[in-house]
Amino acid sequence: MDYTKLLEKAIVVSSSVALFCNVIKHIWSSTKMEKEPVKVLVTGAAGQIGYALIPMIARGVMLGPDQPVIIHMLDIEQAAEALHGVEMELIDGAFPLLRGVVATTDVAEACSDVNIAIMLGGIPRREGMERKNVMSRNVSIYKAQALALEQHAAADCKVLVVANPANTNALILKEFAPSIPEKNITCLTRLDHNRALGQIAEKLQEHVSDVKNVIVWGNHSSTQYPDVNHATVTTNSGEISVRDLIANDKWLNTEFITTVQQRGAAIIKARKHSSALSAASAVCDHIHDWVLGTPEGTWVSMGVCSYGSYGITPGLIYSFPVTCQNGKWSIVQGLKIDEFSRAKMDATANELLEEKSLAYSFLG
Ligand SMILES: NC(=O)C1=CN([C@@H]2O[C@H](COP(=O)(O)OP(=O)(O)OC[C@H]3O[C@@H](n4cnc5c(N)ncnc54)[C@H](O)[C@@H]3O)[C@@H](O)[C@H]2O)C=CC1
Numbered sequence: 001m002d003y004t005k006l007l008e009k010a011i012v013v014s015s016s017v018a019l020f021c022n023v024i025k026h027i028w029s030s031t032k033m034e035k036e037p038v039k040v041l042v043t044g045a046a047g048q049i050g051y052a053l054i055p056m057i058a059r060g061v062m063l064g065p066d067q068p069v070i071i072h073m074l075d076i077e078q079a080a081e082a083l084h085g086v087e088m089e090l091i092d093g094a095f096p097l098l099r100g101v102v103a104t105t106d107v108a109e110a111c112s113d114v115n116i117a118i119m120l121g122g123i124p125r126r127e128g129m130e131r132k133n134v135m136s137r138n139v140s141i142y143k144a145q146a147l148a149l150e151q152h153a154a155a156d157c158k159v160l161v162v163a164n165p166a167n168t169n170a171l172i173l174k175e176f177a178p179s180i181p182e183k184n185i186t187c188l189t190r191l192d193h194n195r196a197l198g199q200i201a202e203k204l205q206e207h208v209s210d211v212k213n214v215i216v217w218g219n220h221s222s223t224q225y226p227d228v229n230h231a232t233v234t235t236n237s238g239e240i241s242v243r244d245l246i247a248n249d250k251w252l253n254t255e256f257i258t259t260v261q262q263r264g265a266a267i268i269k270a271r272k273h274s275s276a277l278s279a280a281s282a283v284c285d286h287i288h289d290w291v292l293g294t295p296e297g298t299w300v301s302m303g304v305c306s307y308g309s310y311g312i313t314p315g316l317i318y319s320f321p322v323t324c325q326n327g328k329w330s331i332v333q334g335l336k337i338d339e340f341s342r343a344k345m346d347a348t349a350n351e352l353l354e355e356k357s358l359a360y361s362f363l364g
């Protein structure tokens with residue numbers, strides 16, 4: 001056997017294979033297009049929710065691990081130095097998905113071309129206050145920022161109002177930014193939804209990810225109605241109704257509801273500050289599901305514009321069960337509503353009507 005010829009042949013074959021692999025690698029990397037960055041505005045970015053939320057956005061928790069982001073942070077002049085501190089920390093975080101940071105006290109610059117706006121800016125309530133007690137200060141902020149978003153944000157910008165009173169601030173934003181599609185203006189009740197899931201999971205000693213389809217109806221306030229009538233738990237024997245599994249209607253109709261309604265106040269009492277890490281996490285859940293879709297067979301709670309579903313006054317921003325697909329939410333229709341639920345859904349709707357007239361009285 002001619003070993004030299006064999007060796008020569010082996011060298012030719014292996015270098016052709018290497019060449020082939022390099023060509024494939026080159027084609028693969030040139031077709032692997034990076035997504036365009038999404039511009040995300042966070043108002044009140046120097047505050048406590050902002051501090052928890054901004055690194056989550058930069059890490060891809062909100063929009064996914066392949067979605068680059070540019071974060072616009074707005075706060076007021078008095079918080080400018082703190083805001084600059086957050087900006088420095090974002091740079092120090094060396095987040096691979098972060099393609100840019102704007103830290104400003106200029107609302108027009110902050111809103112410029114943003115695709116998603118997360119509105120945290122405002123004053124939070126303190127111990128002993130209801131959320132509507134901060135209304136006089138916060139609704140006027142939302143009227144002014146509605147105009148800025150309308151003028152400067154991207155035409156299809158999705159807006160999530162978190163600052164309290166969240167539903168009424170969102171309603172004011174919707175009414176003073178008529179050119180933003182009203183379906184794009186929402187408020188955060190996902191924190192209440194997650195709290196309800198958490199309470200059920202604790203009671204049953206089940207994993208929270210096995211519990212689904214609770215509903216938070218209405219206002220993000222102590223009149224909200226956390227409803228478990230359609231909720232289920234995934235068990236080894238399939239999906240079982242939460243009501244059947246808990247088998248304690250008294251607890252479900254009293255303590256469970258008040259615990260979820262009063263959870264924000266309980267956290268303020270314990271921390272001396274309102275919830276921040278759970279609020280930031282719920283913001284990510286809300287936007288994630290709205291943009292990327294809800295899993296098949298699962299709904300979530302979002303504060304959205306009512307078009308009359310379940311007899312709720314059209315135009316109110318009311319929390320409903322929704323599913324999301326292709327960046328759009330739709331209210332889950334046809335759920336059976338018993339008398340107990342009806343009364344609670346109406347009570348929270350009535351509070352929203354009262355808040356609406358109070359808000360307009362403050363705006364003059
Ligand atoms: N919907 C929900 O589930 C929840 C809502 N909240 C609400 O979220 C809001 C933010 O909460 P935190 O971060 O804890 O409050 P925070 O007081 O720590 O931060 C608020 C930030 O907003 C800034 N701000 C005030 N006016 C502004 C304006 N005109 N433009 C831009 N920024 C402005 C403040 O300077 C501050 O940095 C509060 O209204 C709070 O009640 C809090 C938890 C849950």
Ligand SMILES: O=C([O-])CC(=O)C(=O)O
Nearest residue numbers: 125131164264265274275
């Ligand atoms: O209770 C508050 O004022 C803050 C808040 O909205 C919550 O934790 O749900």
